Amino acid sequence: MxxxxxxxxxxxxxxxxxxxxxxxxxxxSILPGGxxxxxxxxxxxxxxxxxxxxxxxxxxxxxxxxxxxxxxxxxxxxxxxxxxxxxxxxxxxxxxxxxxxxxxxxxxxxxxxxxxxxxxxxxxxxxxxxxxxxxxxxxxxxxxxxxxxxxxxxxxxxxxxxxxxxxxxxxxxxxxxxxxxxxxxxxxxxxxxxxxxxxxxxxxxxxxxxxxxxxxxxxxxxxxxxxxxxxxTRTAVMYLGSIVESGPTEEIFQSPRHPYSEALISAVPSADLDRTNRRERIVLQGDVPSPINPPSGCRFHPRCRYATERCKVERPKLAEIEPGRLVACHHPVGM
Amino acid sequence: MAASETSIAGNDPRQADPVGAKRRPAAGPWATAFRKLVHDKAAMAALLVFILIVIGCSFASYYASHVAHTFPFSSNLQGKIVIDGVEQQIIAPSTEGLGLGSTPIGPTWKLQGYFLGADDQGRDVFARMLYGGLNSLWIASASTVICLLFAAVLGVTAGFFGGVADAAISRIMDVIWAFPIFLLAISLSIVLINSSINIGPIVIRAGSLWLPIFIIGIVYVPYVARPIRGQVLSLKNSEFVLAAVGLGVPSHRILWKDILPNVATTLIVFVPLMMALNMVTESALSFLSIGVQPPDASWGTIIQDGQNLLYSRPMVALAPGIAIAVTVLTLNVFGDGVRDALDPRSKLRIGGD
CATH class of the missing domain: 3.40.50.300 (P-loop containing nucleotide triphosphate hydrolases)
Incomplete structure (x- = not known):
């Protein structure tokens, strides 16, 4: 390490x-808005x-x-x-x-x-x-x-x-x-x-x-x-130009709080066969949206399995949910 | 190649030695390119032929005064020449058809005089070919130098500094580009050929060779400046220039150390190709009597001289035509070799016009 x-x-x-x-x-283009x-x-x-x-x-x-x-x-x-x-x-x-x-x-x-x-x-x-x-x-x-x-x-x-x-x-x-x-x-x-x-x-x-x-x-x-x-030692996860989660690396890998980090980390092949709390592999639906025309509200909501009406409208702020851990999500995983 | 390198490097980078440490001194990109060019048989053959043409033409005045004993810049209508003990008129009255007019002497195939016959002024075509070749080669090379010089300065300025400089230069290039190249060259020549030009201390007299040189050099500037600008733009955004910016290298040093050495290859590749192109353009202008002015000769003017003799003495027009074709061919083949040697991936080509 x-x-x-x-x-x-x-x-x-x-x-x-x-x-x-x-x-x-x-x-x-020299035209405004062009x-x-x-x-x-x-x-x-x-x-x-x-x-x-x-x-x-x-x-x-x-x-x-x-x-x-x-x-x-x-x-x-x-x-x-x-x-x-x-x-x-x-x-x-x-x-x-x-x-x-x-x-x-x-x-x-x-x-x-x-x-x-x-x-x-x-x-x-x-x-x-x-x-x-x-x-x-x-x-x-x-x-x-x-x-x-x-x-x-x-x-x-x-x-x-x-x-x-x-x-x-x-x-x-x-x-x-x-x-x-x-x-x-x-x-x-x-x-x-x-x-x-x-x-x-x-x-x-x-x-x-x-x-x-x-x-x-x-x-x-x-x-x-x-x-x-x-x-x-620390990791920040980026999605569509923004940081969605950051915190100590091991904590993020053990218990990701943002649905995107969760999906990302679930895709890492694990050599640990005995692990009792083996996570399911989360397959994200759809493609990454275009950064030219990003989705409203939470940028991740079209692909998020926890998305609610609130996520479509209100963009979550990056907030400290635990000491040293920042997550930008209305519905952090496991909380 | 790559796989073997990485597998060696994979064991221990300190031992990794894909090329051999002490076998030879590290060959730079220039040395590598040169070696590749030397081993390119077609390019070397083309270069040899081209050099022979240049050497041959440089003997023009020696040939005229010491071998053929002729002065190929004044007409010689009454002259006679002894061939195989038979005296012949250089301009003989026509015997064919209606018997009107006169026919110049045909090729004697003897270097002592009128090797390729005479034109309708009674001048030695072969001697004129040598003189004309000198002019053609000189105009082609000088205009290439001028063209590349202007194109390099403008292209690098536009690409590197961007902004207003780029916009201004690019638009001016567009204006030149908008004209068909020959039309522009012809118009400029017609306007300028009979008047002398004073640009500050530089005086170009009417009929000077510098006129076609400058005209041909200038009209092709956009054709070279554009690719140069594009290359500088892409170099400017390349990671190694970004790395230099990150190191805090001042921009003039980046231009000098990182951009120009990489642009230089493109310029070198352009040299033979532009020479070929310029030679063709010069011939065209001279053929239209708006390039090299009489009594000076160039391959283009000799073709024009031979135009009226096409049926009776085709060699007068044919010989300089072949000379142009061969020279341009050798330059193109050599240019291809240079391009392959310097950058095999490059798809650099001058657009058709």
Whole structure:
């Protein structure tokens, strides 16, 4: 388990997001109302505490990658506020943002697309070091070699190009680049989903190892629940751009409170044959609604087996139902 | 390939070595592409033929003054030449049909003079072909450089900076694009060909070769600028550029280190293809007498010279036509090879016009 024993919230969170929304305009109409708007992230509030790993799960297209990119301000958010280490990064200018960028980094999903194919590994890893601060050539060289050791790659592969590496090795390069500036927060956007299962475990272990050594905080985005269960101390479940439930990982996996999390978790194959309280597998009806035209009331109500009239009209707020557990539902499961 | 790599890597990443660590120094994308191009037999054959054509044409003045002893820019209506001991008139009165007019000498197939015969001015067609080839090649290459330069600057500016710059550049490109390319080139040539142009310190005299060079270069700018803009746009949204943004890399450095090296391949792929296209356009303009101006020659003007002699001396028009076809073919084959070498996935093609 990663970061066990570091969950106790003390002081201010490392990252605090309040009411974050991100809308994409589709189409290029200059007429008012001529554009359709995709509500990729809709009014999300979350805290990330120092030293923890926050797992962000949800179906593909639920906006978790967009949220991740908003959190490190790769995307400009449409509404809301994101504070990182006490600084509001959602309004900071590019120049003011640069020192903050050193402290928060991103690991991308696709290790093939996230490395410039025309640059050597040494060059890729030296890039953040060249851009930030004044380091001598020798210092950069030394640091790059150290990074290669940290992510368990051979230092003599430094002169190679990305295409000469396997997917897992490329992801190690991506991780090395992300930790080059010793950030406090790393947002990992589905870092293992493009990899073979055998390599997934290695990369997950590398993440755990680096967290222990460097005291990193992770936001770990994934759609693979078993991966999230393994790596994260806390988990937030996203549905259609909003967080529907968050809380300590084990509690969510043992007793999900939101009907969507319940269905999601029931789909994870269990190796525990003796379990007395084995849950039935809940198959959700219908498809994920379009974020262009989301349903009224609770976004989940068309697919929810507990939905009532109230759910169609009134949108439930994310509320703390137990200490540390937030659920956005009028009828939380088992309560 | 991928499966074998991952299975090796799956055991222990520190040992994983899909390509061999010390067997050879890491080959960059450029070196890999170059090696691939060198091994492309068709492309290399095409390049060889093209180089031979260039070398042949560059001997134009040497050939004219030292081998054929002719000056192919002035008419030679009264001239005579001795072939196999028989003296022949270069322009002989017609003996066929009504016996009206005159017929220039046909191909002698002797390099000492009138290898391909004479045109109706009595000028050595082969010597003119060499001079004309020089002009055609020069116009094709110079206009390619101008076209790619403009297209690169405009395409990268539009794609990278977006917003107003993009809107303005794209609309101007649309305006140029809206004209049929030949019609635009022809109109521009007709308007400009007989007047000299002063653009600041640059003076282009009437009949200068720079006129067709600039006209051909400019009319094709949208054809190159658009794909460049598109590529820059997609690069700008690529994950590695996003990663650079996330690292806090300043945007001029992103442009220089991440975008331009990737755009450069596209530009290189365009070089031979645009040269071929420009050569065809130049020939067309010259054929219509609005490209290269007499007494200068180009393959297009020689075809025009041969137009009236098509029945009696077809070689005058045929030879430069074949020269154009062969040169364009070699450029296209070589261009295909370059494209395959640099990016096998690319479906880059210049739209028909």
């Amino acid at each position: 990663i970061g066990a024993g570091q969950t106790s919230p003390s002081g201010a969170p490392l990252l605090r997001a309040r009411g974050v929304s991100k809308q994409f305009r589709v189409g290029n 554009n359709t708007v995709v509500h990729a992230v809709d009014n999300v509030s979350l805290d990330v505490w120092r030293g923890e790993t926050l797992g962000l799960v949800g179906e593909s297209g639920c906006g978790k990658s967009t949220l991740g990119r908003c959190l490190v301000r790769l995307y400009e958010i449409t509404a809301g506020r994101i504070e990182f280490e006490g600084v509001d990064i959602s309004v900071a200018k590019t120049r003011a943002l640069r020192p903050i960028r050193q402290r928060m980094q991103m690991v991308f999903q696709d290790p093939y697309a996230s490395l410039n194919p025309r640059r050597r590994v040494a060059d890729l890893l030296a890039e953040p070091l060249k851009v930030h601060g004044k380091r001598s050539r020798a210092e950069i060289k030394e640091r790059v070699a150290e990074l290669m050791r940290l992510v368990e790659l051979q230092p003599d592969h430094l002169n190679r190009f990305p295409h000469e590496f396997s997917g897992g090795q490329r992801q190690r390069i991506g991780i090395a680049r992300a930790i080059a500036l010793e950030p406090s927060l790393v947002v990992a956007d589905e870092p293992v989903s493009a990899l073979d299962v055998s390599i997934q475990a290695q990369i997950v272990n590398l993440f755990a190892d680096l967290q222990e050594r460097l005291g990193l905080t992770y936001v770990f985005i994934a759609h693979d629940l078993s991966v999230v269960r393994q790596v994260s």
